[in-house]
Amino acid sequence: MTSPDAWPPADSGTASPAPSDYAEPVQPAETAAVPPRAPALAVRGLAKRFGEKIAVNGVNLDVPAGSFYGLVGPNGAGKTTSLSMATGLLRPDYGQVWVHGVDVWAQPLEAKRLMGVLPDGVRLFDRLTGEQLVTYAGLLRGMDRETVAGRVADLLRAMDLTNDAGTLVVDYSAGMTKKIALASALIHAPKLLVLDEPFEAVDPVSAANIRDILHDYVDSGGTVIVSSHVMDLVQRMCDHVAVIANGNVLAAGTVDEVRAGASLEDRFVQLVGGRNQAEGLEWLRTS
Amino acid sequence: MVAHLVRLKLTLLRNGFKRSPWQLVGVILGGLYALGVLVLLIAGLVLLATHEPGIGRMAVILGGAAAFLGWALIPMVATGVDMTLDPARFVTFAVPMRQLLLGLAIGGVIGIPGLATLLAALGQAAMWWRQPVAMVAAIPCAAVAVLTCIVLSRLTTSASTTLASSRRFKDLSGIIGIIPLMLLGPIIIGVTEGLQSSRDFLPSLADTLAWTPLGSIWAVPGDLALANWGVAAARFAIGAAFLALIAWLWKISLARALVTPPYNAVTRRAGGRLGFFSRFPGTPTGAIAARALTYWFKDPRYGASLISVPLIPVVMFFAFSQGGDFSFMMWLGPIMAFLLAFGISADISYDNTAFALHLTTGVSGLADRAGRVVACAVFALPVTLVFAVVPFFWLGSWELLPGVLGLSLGTLLTGFGLSSVVSARYTYNVPLPGESPFKTPPGSTARMMIVQMGGMAVQLLLVLPEAGLLLAAMLTGDAIWSWAALAVGLVLGAVLLFVGLRAGGKWYDRRAPELLQAVAVNK
Numbered sequence: 013m014t015s016p017d018a019w020p021p022a023d024s025g026t027a028s029p030a031p032s033d034y035a036e037p038v039q040p041a042e043t044a045a046v047p048p049r050a051p052a053l054a055v056r057g058l059a060k061r062f063g064e065k066i067a068v069n070g071v072n073l074d075v076p077a078g079s080f081y082g083l084v085g086p087n088g089a090g091k092t093t094s095l096s097m098a099t100g101l102l103r104p105d106y107g108q109v110w111v112h113g114v115d116v117w118a119q120p121l122e123a124k125r126l127m128g129v130l131p132d133g134v135r136l137f138d139r140l141t142g143e144q145l146v147t148y149a150g151l152l153r154g155m156d157r158e159t160v161a162g163r164v165a166d167l168l169r170a171m172d173l174t175n176d177a178g179t180l181v182v183d184y185s186a187g188m189t190k191k192i193a194l195a196s197a198l199i200h201a202p203k204l205l206v207l208d209e210p211f212e213a214v215d216p217v218s219a220a221n222i223r224d225i226l227h228d229y230v231d232s233g234g235t236v237i238v239s240s241h242v243m244d245l246v247q248r249m250c251d252h253v254a255v256i257a258n259g260n261v262l263a264a265g266t267v268d269e270v271r272a273g274a275s276l277e278d279r280f281v282q283l284v285g286g287r288n289q290a291e292g293l294e295w296l297r298t299s
Numbered sequence: 300m301v302a303h304l305v306r307l308k309l310t311l312l313r314n315g316f317k318r319s320p321w322q323l324v325g326v327i328l329g330g331l332y333a334l335g336v337l338v339l340l341i342a343g344l345v346l347l348a349t350h351e352p353g354i355g356r357m358a359v360i361l362g363g364a365a366a367f368l369g370w371a372l373i374p375m376v377a378t379g380v381d382m383t384l385d386p387a388r389f390v391t392f393a394v395p396m397r398q399l400l401l402g403l404a405i406g407g408v409i410g411i412p413g414l415a416t417l418l419a420a421l422g423q424a425a426m427w428w429r430q431p432v433a434m435v436a437a438i439p440c441a442a443v444a445v446l447t448c449i450v451l452s453r454l455t456t457s458a459s460t461t462l463a464s465s466r467r468f469k470d471l472s473g474i475i476g477i478i479p480l481m482l483l484g485p486i487i488i489g490v491t492e493g494l495q496s497s498r499d500f501l502p503s504l505a506d507t508l509a510w511t512p513l514g515s516i517w518a519v520p521g522d523l524a525l526a527n528w529g530v531a532a533a534r535f536a537i538g539a540a541f542l543a544l545i546a547w548l549w550k551i552s553l554a555r556a557l558v559t560p561p562y563n564a565v566t567r568r569a570g571g572r573l574g575f576f577s578r579f580p581g582t583p584t585g586a587i588a589a590r591a592l593t594y595w596f597k598d599p600r601y602g603a604s605l606i607s608v609p610l611i612p613v614v615m616f617f618a619f620s621q622g623g624d625f626s627f628m629m630w631l632g633p634i635m636a637f638l639l640a641f642g643i644s645a646d647i648s649y650d651n652t653a654f655a656l657h658l659t660t661g662v663s664g665l666a667d668r669a670g671r672v673v674a675c676a677v678f679a680l681p682v683t684l685v686f687a688v689v690p691f692f693w694l695g696s697w698e699l700l701p702g703v704l705g706l707s708l709g710t711l712l713t714g715f716g717l718s719s720v721v722s723a724r725y726t727y728n729v730p731l732p733g734e735s736p737f738k739t740p741p742g743s744t745a746r747m748m749i750v751q752m753g754g755m756a757v758q759l760l761l762v763l764p765e766a767g768l769l770l771a772a773m774l775t776g777d778a779i780w781s782w783a784a785l786a787v788g789l790v791l792g793a794v795l796l797f798v799g800l801r802a803g804g805k806w807y808d809r810r811a812p813e814l815l816q817a818v819a820v821n822k
Contacts, residue, residue: 157581
């Protein structure tokens, strides 16, 4: 389960050589026919520019099916932009994305059926109650009413939101809002879950419950991608990890490969750099 | 510290202008307008005082009392009027209470309403130019009066913060605020008529007000001019005591507000009630219709346009009824259809980034477009029918009913088709979810005007056939034209609705991610 599938054949798995200049993007891999065991998510030469700023600079990534994949990087590294492009929310300038062999930007409807997405920094339809919102997500997926009703009840119970099911989402706390958005992403039992900062503002008990749900999901053959700032969490929870900074993948592989004996946090700081020496705030010493 | 607070207010104002030059233009235009009104007002007062001192004195008292009431009540209704110096933001700073109060009060004068009130209050001193004692005394009176205005507004806002921090109150006050605004015309007509009939009422009202905190401070210069020294002193004492009292109350409520952060009381509710979701079919289109209809009733931004439905006939009635000819009410149906159908033309802009859910679930453009139209049609269709038919009971002649029905339904169906295309292609900044429906996001006016004007112009063009037939029916008096307008309205409207749904859906399918980017800019 942990060995990365070699698909598409070009430089998969490890740190990708980033294109030196945005103007010469890497050639996307050939649009091959769907191979027998495609990775859950394959990204080739993904790039996006916002005005002068190059947010994502030729990202290559392979997420093996059945893996629990962590995406880590400093603020503004391009995690959210990459995930938005990978999930069909933001059209890339260059590059291609496959979900289980389905091209996200060529066959968006087929690809979206395979994915459950928790985007970061978007609003919810928060004038609906929690129950209505999850129901809405299920019905939008074209599921029938009975299945939706059953799953909504299960999800609300799993997220510990049963007692707030009839409260408007706008009145939810930040953590409850995250949980209800996660429930909306799970309702159609996707094969791949893409979660952008799923644990932000979620209380420890709920976070542990959600981790259990996600581990069960991975054990049953699903694939999870989470982005996070919390190295400790990723090291404990994930089996694979990729480090992104300045729009490039600096390292990718199994957690043990990437951390190479050190803790993930130390390795991350070593890769990304930018630690300040403790100087300059002498006046802050109270004595 | 007081100087710091005043400077902070000025800096905030200046930075606001830097962010959007249009805001500066708006402030300059508003300032010029206020200045013009002020000059007219003061000139009028001076003239009045010279020729009829009694009436001048009465006008100052009544106007002053109205200013007090306005300052006290308007900020409560229009949420978010000016919270740049919201006391809650000073919670973490150790500012002495006395200085915080003074700084906030003086900061409150900065801005068009504050400066206009200050100038008007000082300006009324000029009307006593013949009596130097009254004129000199008018200046400290004006200072007390302006401070009273500011403190009153701060007191009512801080007293209502517990209410205002509850979402339900915010939603409601946003909607309720539109009612007096829309009815402003009829209200003014009614009030002026009432005043004309009871001319004797005003002086006695002014005399009474002069002994209440609302009018006393404004009456002082007039009393001095009449050499009623004792009365003047008593009224000044009332005004000053009132200021002291409300300042003390403000201090208490502010002190309390600083240690009790706003808390949104929410009652937890278990599920089980799916609302419209259990009434619409369990398909993507049905779900979108249920969601959109829920928003029409729960989101104040939609509610504000919904509440205008019963108000429009009232406004029309007052606007056109002067001649005693009521045939204009016949156009109520088409006008209502026009407004309601255009109401969904900014639907995706209103969704803001919540629209991402439609994107990740892979909803087809047709389902999205159709669902929003169905939701609006659920109430727009009956409303349009009622408004098209009811005026004819009044008019008594029924020959034109088919034609008016045709134009109304044609307008509604065409408008739905057009809105489906417009909202899939042209987004503009609208008030964000949870914001006051009256707020206009900076820098959006030009684009909004172009999209709306363009859309309405196209709409008018598209309903020309049935409108022309209805006109022919009116001119010739031949019922055949009227029936033809009904047939054309229904058929052409249905065809245009179908075309609009298909075209909008196709556009949506092609550029849904770009739509999300466009609405995400506004946050």
